[in-house]
Amino acid sequence: MVDVSQHELVPEHTVLEEDVLEEVLTEYDIDRTDLPKIKRNDSALPDEADVGDVIKIVRNSRTTDQAVVYRLVVE
Amino acid sequence: MQNSTPKDIGSINFGLMEPEEYREMSATKIITADTYDDDGFPIDMGLMDPRLGVIDPGLECKTCGKHSGSCNGHFGHIELAAPVIHVGFTKLIRRLLRGTCRECSRLLLTEDERGEFYDQIDESRKLGRDLNDVTKAAIRQARKKDRCPHCGEVQYDIDHEKPTTYYEVQQVLTSEYSQRIAGAMQGDEEAGVERTTPDELAEKTEIDIGRINEILSGSFRPRESQRKAIEKALDIDLTEEDTNKLMPSDIRDWFEAIPDEDMEVLGINPERSRPEWMILTVLPVPPVTARPSITLDNGQRSEDDLTHKLVDIIRINQRFMENREAGAPQLIIEDLWELLQYHVTTFMDNEISGTPPARHRSGRPLKTLSQRLKGKEGRFRGSLSGKRVNFSARTVISPDPTLSLNEVGVPDRVASEMTQTMNVTERNVEEARRYVSNGPEAHPGANYVRRPDGRRLKVTEKNCEQLAEKVDAGWEVNRHLVDGDIVIFNRQPSLHRMSIMAHEVVVMPYKTFRLNTVVCPPYNADFDGDEMNMHALQNEEARAEARVLMRVQEQILSPRFGENIIGAIQDHISGMYLLTHDNPRFNETQALDLLRATRIDELPEPSGIDDEGEPFWTGYDVFSELLPDDLDLEFTGTVGDDVVVENGQLLEGTIAEDEVGEFGGEIVDTITKVYGNTRARIFINEVSTLAMRAIMHFGFSIGIDDETIPEEAQARIDETIEDANDRVEELIEAYERGELESLPGRTIDETLEMKIMQTLSRARDNAGNIADEHFTDENPAVVMAESGARGSMLNLTQMAGCVGQQAVRGERINRGYEDRTLSHYKPNDLSAEAHGFVENSYTSGLTPREFFFHAMGGREGLVDTAVRTSKSGYLQRRLINALSELEAQYDGTVRDTSDTIVQFEFGEDGTSPVKVSSGDDNDIDVERIADRVLDSEFESDAERRDFLGIKTEPTNLSEYADDRLVEGTEVTSDD
């Protein structure tokens, strides 16, 4: 089987630590559920990601080098 | 009006209305279908009862005492003789019938299941998902149950016959059970099924043999367990469907018993909406203000469609009651019930599929409640989201190259109709008086004044002098539009933001709006009868915003691709090409004439002295006068040569489309980005006027002779086409002999088609090349094609050489008659001619058959554009609706109205496409930017400070500030 998360076009997905998450939520003044969602069965997710976790995605950007996005894992 | 203070909306709740609520809010019960008595007075408790509000001015409302205009009207009600189903809820009713028990009305789910769905709803609500998905799943699961988990009652399927009939479908023993059993006992030799004797059957089913015989004779109906046993033994089906109609009253009883706890799982808030309220027992009657009657010229009253419908409902309602009291047979009652249901249904929605719409006497379908709201002309899209507005004007547009691109020519009669409000102060009182004293008819006049006490007075020819003397500080004057006022200008379809731009007014005679031709591309306007809309802004904030954000010059760069969308077009391009292509020379008079409409009023040093000792100026030098003094540029231009600009001097290259054109003209683009929008506006204005002068200097005409080629060339073209025809003939022969080899992945037929197409397209190209040879570089069509002004070499080829193959769906023309395209050809003729190859050129003229094929190809193009525009229009509408609530927040995120984050950074990079031009073919030129930054840093201390400080772009806010923006002199403040 191909592990798509290793493909060069798939950006890095990491599970956010709880304390960092708190900072992010405070920064944007939102609840966890206000974040964009990602399905648990998404193949780009790391194995340890669980429903309720928040994933940090770092994409390459032509204009800003790196674009960071957060998503809440849902079923 | 005075005491209607605006209020904040705290929250809105949607739910069903209780019958009791209808009665409470009702001003009167309506019992009679008559509207007016013989004297023309509304009948009490009729549909026009004065308690429902007033429409005739002068009358007083019997409920609130107000007069028409201030009384909003009051609802009445009709007590329905029998409950009817509300059409708006038929799907929900079906769902509830399927999901609840027919006996105890409880949800057909166990406590555990119900709890599970309850949790799911909670979660969905939190995640902002569609609750419908969960409730649908709950119903699906409940429907699977054959028996009620609470009372054990057997459940039946619910059939829904649209729009408002529901049946219970039960499986019952068929009346021909004995025949079926006997038939099955015969066996079937062919299928290998053996005969069954009654004894064997009795043994298999464990039913007494006597009973079996009784069943077989039809004198005993088998009980359910016996039926199942026989069915199993003989492998047959002994049931048939029996449908049992559920009357609205049955459904109402059923729903009344649904417990509140079960409803939350179905997404219904029981406190606000009990399901039995979906079955109407009381019908609210809209106030007369919602269905005003109109008096026709002949004095007759014409009632609103809703009133007509209500009359029908009341009539049937009465007949129903009378019949029931008279003890009419059930059948008649049911018929009337259905009729009542039909009228109530069409009262709410008259466009239900499967139901004939209720019609007016004239045959026109009635416009009832739902039709008032739905669709483009409905209340939402027609009256609320898009309404007709005051202070707007619409007329035909025409071009005026003497205007700046920021301006719009406004007809004087429009300017004196649309006004701007002047707040009179000590400083402008003289000016205000001047406007008023001119009266409403003379142009810079005034139409109304408002005194400090709030009283509005109309300015007339008679009172204007008098009124002018009274005008003083504190008054308001509605003066006419004058030169320099800012207005909004728009052309539909408004597909992008450049479809609505702000212009400065220039008042002009005649009846059309005038605009500079360079703003045609953003509006996609031409002058073949196009009309445009103008809106006069009515407050200072709007005017300021329009000036700063919406003015044409602020829209030079397109947010779509980050390059200029405004630039020289058509004749401007031809003109610039003529001026710069061979770098012609001009004497002093000519050079000054070329530049007469620009700011340049002094020529630079002559470019040289000619043989006669006269000084001359070259096209390059004339054009360079328009460039900023320190512009440096180098790129490959339109005609393929290098364009070199150094220190604001064009040294090399031809100026044409890619240099100053509308979509990404390099020089315009650079000037906009480096020198700002104001400089770019000046440049575009000047380029277009210079180009017009240049094209007039040289003269530019095109006629049929410019596309005609000598006979000798025509002969060569004919020969080429003859050759091609021969080649095609050969291919066809080879194909018919079976000698043609198919290309990989293609059938023989496809191969033949491809090869023919290839041969013919080569022939067309060759014909074109031959024609081309005879066109000089001075040929106007060539100039236009080369410079990118209009047309292409292909157009020229088709005009002079050969039009070529006509295609429908990318293939040669194959449609028409059986096995042939036209009756002029033999069946299965594969030749070029028979499949739409046009040998002639547009100049030589097409033969009738060629013309027909050409029309076929042309039609496809027309259909494609028609289909594309409607499809893309709908797509655009949906996109706009989906995205319209997204908003970039001050923290840089993009969120929707519920504060859910859509993007953490606008566009995921926080940059504006207008500010960073970069596409697939041009990355950001970091090096050049860095160079420029370093240059400015190391020249002097002053400039270094300038570099470190924030450099504010001079945004001059009016055309009238141009004189102050002379190159080199700093413009510091917004003026």
Ligand SMILES: [Mg+2]
């Ligand atoms: Mg047009």
Ligand SMILES: [Zn+2]
């Ligand atoms: Zn009233």
Ligand SMILES: [Zn+2]
């Ligand atoms: Zn039950």
